[in-house]
Amino acid sequence: MSSTSATFRIWRGEKGKGEFRDYKTPVSEGMVVLDAVHQIQADQANDLAVRWNCKAGKCGSCSAEVNGMPKLMCMTRLSDLPLDQPVTVQPMHTFPSIRDLVTDVSWNFRVKQEIKPFKPRQPDAPDGTWRMQQEDIERVQEFRKCIECFLCQDVCHVLRDHHKHDEFIGPRFLVHVAALEMHPLDTEDRIPELKKAHGVGYCNITKCCTKVCPEGITITDNAIIPLKERVVDRYYDPIKRLLGIGRK
Amino acid sequence: MTEYQTHEHDVLVIGAGGAGLRAAIEASAAGVSVGLICKSLLGKAHTVMAEGGVAAAMAHVDDRDNWKVHFSDTMRGGQYLNNWRMAELHAKEAPDRVRELEAWGAVFDRTKDGRILQRNFGGHRYPRLAHVGDRTGLEMIRTLQDHGIHQGIKVYMEHTVTKLFVEGGRIAGAFGYDRERGYLRVFKAKSVVVATGGVGRAYKITSNSWEYTGDGYALAYDAGADLMDMEFIQFHPTGMVWPPSVRGILVTEGVRGEGGVLRNKDGKRFMFDGIPENYKAQTADSEEEGWKYVQGDKNARRPPELLTRDHVARKIMGEVRDGRGSPHGGVFLDIAWIKSRLPNGAEHIKKKLPSMYHQFKQLADIDITEVPMEVGPTTHYTMGGVRVDGDTQMSTVPGLFAAGECAAGLHGANRLGGNSLSDLLVFGKRAGEHAAKFAREREAVAIDAGRVDAAARAALAPFDRGAAGGDAEGPYKIQYALQDLMQENVGIVRNEADIKKALDGIQGLKQRAGHAAAGGNRDYNPGWHTALDLPSLLTCAEAIAMCALERKESRGGHFREDHPDKDPAYAGFNLVVRKGLGGRPELRRETIAPLREDLKQVVEENK
Numbered sequence: 001m002s003s004t005s006a007t008f009r010i011w012r013g014e015k016g017k018g019e020f021r022d023y024k025t026p027v028s029e030g031m032v033v034l035d036a037v038h039q040i041q042a043d044q045a046n047d048l049a050v051r052w053n054c055k056a057g058k059c060g061s062c063s064a065e066v067n068g069m070p071k072l073m074c075m076t077r078l079s080d081l082p083l084d085q086p087v088t089v090q091p092m093h094t095f096p097s098i099r100d101l102v103t104d105v106s107w108n109f110r111v112k113q114e115i116k117p118f119k120p121r122q123p124d125a126p127d128g129t130w131r132m133q134q135e136d137i138e139r140v141q142e143f144r145k146c147i148e149c150f151l152c153q154d155v156c157h158v159l160r161d162h163h164k165h166d167e168f169i170g171p172r173f174l175v176h177v178a179a180l181e182m183h184p185l186d187t188e189d190r191i192p193e194l195k196k197a198h199g200v201g202y203c204n205i206t207k208c209c210t211k212v213c214p215e216g217i218t219i220t221d222n223a224i225i226p227l228k229e230r231v232v233d234r235y236y237d238p239i240k241r242l243l244g245i246g247r248k
Numbered sequence: 249m250t251e252y253q254t255h256e257h258d259v260l261v262i263g264a265g266g267a268g269l270r271a272a273i274e275a276s277a278a279g280v281s282v283g284l285i286c287k288s289l290l291g292k293a294h295t296v297m298a299e300g301g302v303a304a305a306m307a308h309v310d311d312r313d314n315w316k317v318h319f320s321d322t323m324r325g326g327q328y329l330n331n332w333r334m335a336e337l338h339a340k341e342a343p344d345r346v347r348e349l350e351a352w353g354a355v356f357d358r359t360k361d362g363r364i365l366q367r368n369f370g371g372h373r374y375p376r377l378a379h380v381g382d383r384t385g386l387e388m389i390r391t392l393q394d395h396g397i398h399q400g401i402k403v404y405m406e407h408t409v410t411k412l413f414v415e416g417g418r419i420a421g422a423f424g425y426d427r428e429r430g431y432l433r434v435f436k437a438k439s440v441v442v443a444t445g446g447v448g449r450a451y452k453i454t455s456n457s458w459e460y461t462g463d464g465y466a467l468a469y470d471a472g473a474d475l476m477d478m479e480f481i482q483f484h485p486t487g488m489v490w491p492p493s494v495r496g497i498l499v500t501e502g503v504r505g506e507g508g509v510l511r512n513k514d515g516k517r518f519m520f521d522g523i524p525e526n527y528k529a530q531t532a533d534s535e536e537e538g539w540k541y542v543q544g545d546k547n548a549r550r551p552p553e554l555l556t557r558d559h560v561a562r563k564i565m566g567e568v569r570d571g572r573g574s575p576h577g578g579v580f581l582d583i584a585w586i587k588s589r590l591p592n593g594a595e596h597i598k599k600k601l602p603s604m605y606h607q608f609k610q611l612a613d614i615d616i617t618e619v620p621m622e623v624g625p626t627t628h629y630t631m632g633g634v635r636v637d638g639d640t641q642m643s644t645v646p647g648l649f650a651a652g653e654c655a656a657g658l659h660g661a662n663r664l665g666g667n668s669l670s671d672l673l674v675f676g677k678r679a680g681e682h683a684a685k686f687a688r689e690r691e692a693v694a695i696d697a698g699r700v701d702a703a704a705r706a707a708l709a710p711f712d713r714g715a716a717g718g719d720a721e722g723p724y725k726i727q728y729a730l731q732d733l734m735q736e737n738v739g740i741v742r743n744e745a746d747i748k749k750a751l752d753g754i755q756g757l758k759q760r761a762g763h764a765a766a767g768g769n770r771d772y773n774p775g776w777h778t779a780l781d782l783p784s785l786l787t788c789a790e791a792i793a794m795c796a797l798e799r800k801e802s803r804g805g806h807f808r809e810d811h812p813d814k815d816p817a818y819a820g821f822n823l824v825v826r827k828g829l830g831g832r833p834e835l836r837r838e839t840i841a842p843l844r845e846d847l848k849q850v851v852e853e854n855k
Contacts, residue, residue: 014771030491030612042724046775047768051289053457056497056607058386059292075610098428099772106405109290109397117398118353129347131362137355141380144355144387148291183353 034073060149143179152209168199171209178223257283260437265293267652268443270676278684298385299500301377303666304342320854326660333638345673419647430770438687446630462788477632479795485560487626489578519552578624641679651679661804710779720765
């Protein structure tokens with residue numbers, strides 16, 4: 001690394017009102033943005049609010065926008081950023097600001113509560129267990145890698161720009177529904193909700209969510225598009241329509 | 249009088265990792281009202297970091313496995329200081345607890361015949377760990393979370409508890425604050441479960457996040473409960489050592505379970521030297537045999553890399569100390585070598601260890617399918633904790649329960665990998681069940697208003713100190729000083745002089761913590777939160793150091809270079825710390841109840 005210190009332009013404020021402030025702090029090999037934020041917190045701004053836990057990209061707590069890009073701060077290396085200019089760090093835009101880098105993500109937890117939970121079929125074996133083949137669960141395992149960082153929600157324009165929080169559950173929860181719908185043991189039907197309350201139709205497949213997913217989940221192609229197809233099959237199948245079946 | 253809000257529940261669970269969630273689910277199923285307090289957001293607790301798997305003798309991969317072998321492995325690993333009743337219940341009940349997760353939606357990796365797959369791990373005789381790649385903890389916490397949110401549990405996210413109330417010799421509730429706005433809260437409860445995890449943050453190099461400041465230990469201690477086995481801290485042998493900013497982050501034992509080997513700078517597999525006597529019969533004596541074992545050959549014995557964590561950590565320290573370490577003060581962990589044995593080696597590694605692959609690629613610019621990792625010990629787990637009854641998980645304070653890492657007993661002097669995830673399921677369930685029972689059989693007790701006021705004043709004291717100036721200082725420097733002190737003096741290798749130095753240092757830090765000040769206001773203010781975490785850290789650090797000083801032998805996670813051998817004179821008791829009269833910690837020896845005859849036989853049969 002060429003320089004030994006860098007400037008971080010961090011958003012400071014409460015409930016949406018605030019300003020960017022510049023902090024200069026030493027940088028060393030291997031540092032990530034979260035390290036810099038912590039250093040600033042310890043040395044210059046004890047009350048700088050930031051959420052974090054595992055510091056290894058596994059818990060999804062330290063989501064923020066670094067130089068305008070939705071990122072986990074713990075997985076964003078300084079060596080990948082131009083340090084000759086200030087590094088801007090600001091909270092996720094899609095959620096209400098609480099303070100500094102911390103946003104109110106409670107909406108996500110309320111949305112999940114509204115989704116019908118897992119409902120397994122009767123066990124396959126007398127001892128109450130099931131049999132599943134590895135190849136039949138791989139798609140679901142991909143979805144279950146989600147660490148709930150909500151960066152996909154942050155970048156989704158339906159939420160970010162159009163504020164459809166009341167009509168659209170966002171990519172994170174479409175992935176969640178997909179994980180349930182494609183679970184080999186699940187017997188619940190969530191297609192009517194997908195169409196109405198979950199608003200799957202709002203997604204117009206720009207794939208921004210897929211691009212920012214730190215877990216590399218193919219959100220749009222593997223989760224959302226198949227869900228859209230299920231809704232279309234149920235409600236808009238022309239043959240079923242002619243025969244007058246399957247319409248609710 | 250300071251303003252606060254009051255909430256009332258039958259059962260209050262403090263901590264929302266695996267143990268807390270499992271306890272809350274069980275209590276709720278018993279029909280009582282349950283409050284669940286998370287220090288962070290729901291689903292972010294340290295369980296999410298667990299990688300390798302959950303130990304349960306389901307015998308899906310090796311039909312020789314059963315609860316008796318698991319019990320014996322756990323007792324051997326714990327050097328027989330374990331609460332054997334807990335070890336028994338754990339081994340017997342873990343399989344049901346794992347199957348239950350599947351009924352709640354967990355998707356474990358599968359065997360060829362469609363059952364839950366199990367893998368090898370250190371100290372387990374047979375492949376026993378149910379897993380999902382190397383993200384088992386995430387699968388477990390998410391399953392419990394997604395099940396739990398539909399059970400009518402009231403969840404308090406981003407709340408921290410600073411005090412437990414005891415009235416008339418019984419638990420009566422808790423006091424805390426919410427991070428977002430700094431509101432103060434009183435939680436009235438008939439019973440309380442502490443499931444707050446460990447105290448890794450007392451050390452500088454740790455795999456633990458900011459939350460693990462030993463809150464549950466300190467709360468229980470303050471309420472009059474016993475802390476037991478606090479000298480036994482697990483230093484996980486393989487944490488990242490480079491670059492500096494990621495030092496301590498965990499590298500799963502699963503790497504070794506999949507065939508990863510440890511080498512020093514000369515390329516030597518040093519683990520073959522100095523295999524402990526009680527493990528010799530079970531350990532491979534050639535590299536070839538070790539490889540066969542990880543490939544599932546039932547006639548082969550496990551490679552020495554899969555010996556218990558305490559032993560592996562000390563061997564690594566030895567290599568580094570004797571100048572045979574890697575460039576950044578660790579040793580080499582090589583999984584890439586298996587490419588010479590497996591046709592699709594690189595793909596196999598990425599499939600079996602996906603998060604390790606990404607962790608090194610992203611944080612250290614290292615491709616683990618090509619080059620070895622550099623690893624060294626990191627503070628990982630607290631074997632000790634709140635002393636509880638093995639069946640009910642109740643502490644010595646009526647109505648106060650503890651589960652998971654927060655409770656002592658199951659692991660004795662050293663925990664086996666994979667036994668933590670099963671611990672939190674088995675004893676989370678038991679704690680929730682018995683906390684609910686306790687609550688149902690009793691009326692609530694009133695909390696004295698004066699005590700509430702005192703708790704409120706203590707919670708806000710850092711702001712007053714900040715405003716007053718004088719000796720006030722920021723809390724971070726004090727926390728760092730403690731972490732350095734503990735790392736240097738009560739770390740992997742200990743001796744009397746160092747431990748005494750730590751005990752002196754802790755007294756000084758207590759003084760400084762009394763002046764820890766916060767600026768700004770109460771809205772999401774980490775400086776304030778850190779100031780309030782300091783007393784917990786210091787209480788735990790003192791208990792750790794006191795026990796470490798008293799145990800003049802080396803056993804499990806506790807190594808004394810001035811007493812390097814196991815001493816039979818120390819085999820028959822646990823060390824217990826309790827708050828004495830005058831508020832000073834008092835240490836005593838608690839004799840271990842003799843092993844039940846049938847269990848003695850089980851141990852003998854599985855020697």
